[in-house]
Amino acid sequence: MTNFLTSLSQPRKLILDGATGTELNRRGVDTGLPLWSANALLTDRDSKILQQIHEDYLRAGADIITTNTFRTHRRALAPSGNADRALELTSRAVTIARGAIVNVNVDSPRKAFIAGSISTLEDCYSPDLVPPEEELRAEHAERIDHLVQCGVDLILVETINTIREAVVMAKLAVTTGIPVVVSFVCNREGKILSGETLTEAANKLLSLGVSVIGVNCGPTADLVKPLAELRQACGADFPLIAYGNIGYADEKVGWVNTDAENPQAYCSHASWWPVKIIGGCCGTTPEHIAALKSMPG
Numbered sequence: 365m366t367n368f369l370t371s372l373s374q375p376r377k378l379i380l381d382g383a384t385g386t387e388l389n390r391r392g393v394d395t396g397l398p399l400w401s402a403n404a405l406l407t408d409r410d411s412k413i414l415q416q417i418h419e420d421y422l423r424a425g426a427d428i429i430t431t432n433t434f435r436t437h438r439r440a441l442a443p444s445g446n447a448d449r450a451l452e453l454t455s456r457a458v459t460i461a462r463g464a465i466v467n468v469n470v471d472s473p474r475k476a477f478i479a480g481s482i483s484t485l486e487d488c489y490s491p492d493l494v495p496p497e498e499e500l501r502a503e504h505a506e507r508i509d510h511l512v513q514c515g516v517d518l519i520l521v522e523t524i525n526t527i528r529e530a531v532v533m534a535k536l537a538v539t540t541g542i543p544v545v546v547s548f549v550c551n552r553e554g555k556i557l558s559g560e561t562l563t564e565a566a567n568k569l570l571s572l573g574v575s576v577i578g579v580n581c582g583p584t585a586d587l588v589k590p591l592a593e594l595r596q597a598c599g600a601d602f603p604l605i606a607y608g609n610i611g612y613a614d615e616k617v618g619w620v621n622t623d624a625e626n627p628q629a630y631c632s633h634a635s636w637w638p639v640k641i642i643g644g645c646c647g648t649t650p651e652h653i654a655a656l657k658s659m660p661g
Contacts, residue, residue: 393407419467450507489525534574575603
């Protein structure tokens with residue numbers, strides 16, 4: 365924890381990795397719904413493809429790699445009959461990420477951090493589906509406990525579509541003593557998908573003690589506006605995070621990759637983001653992360 369917070373306080377930006385689910389799909393792994401990226405933990409038995417993706421991001425310059433735990437919680441696993449394997453699959457995902465760091469850092473002193481990913485209990489693009497408070501507390505508590513048991517360096521609460529769910533998750537996560545990053549998904553107008561403002565979200569989350577706030581999984585060109593609002597709401601020195609997407613969501617396959625933003629175009633948008641942590645969301649590749657790493661500042 366101390367190492368991550370120390371890195372967060374240093375002048376240089378930290379580089380988050382890029383997409384996991386869409387990169388698995390690019391490499392031939394079935395990422396169909398409802399399991400999406402969690403399919404890799406069930407079908408790629410030797411974990412070679414997932415670990416190679418982590419390693420490729422590390423070699424591209426990522427300081428933080430994200431565990432493949434976006435859908436390894438009980439509710440997401442239930443439709444496939446794997447609900448009772450939530451801890452097992454979460455542990456496997458974290459172990460794979462740790463193995464990638466060991467492999468890449470064999471001849472290097474560079475430290476990389478493992479971000480334990482958790483998102484909404486239901487569809488991250490459907491704020492109307494957010495469950496009641498009791499279900500949120502019980503199920504997110506289990507998810508967070510699993511990540512803590514597995515030894516992640518920080519908890520990445522990502523692609524969140526309501527303040528209500530974000531607050532429940534943040535309250536539970538900060539009690540672990542592990543640094544907590546919270547990132548929202550916004551509409552084209554810069555509001556959270558629920559219609560709430562990021563100023564409202566920041567006001568609630570800052571008082572809870574989260575370490576970083578930001579936005580993700582929106583078109584790269586659309587992230588400047590919400591980030592400007594967050595910068596004003598959080599103050600000049602508070603760390604922000606941003607990672608945009610490339611492509612679009614699909615109800616059947618989960619995500620459709622496109623080449624809408626090549627690495628150079630992605631960086632031209634990202635250069636305007638007033639953030640401490642910068643990376644890529646759905647559709648981005650190790651090439652995008654390498655381009656971000658080479659950006660000035």
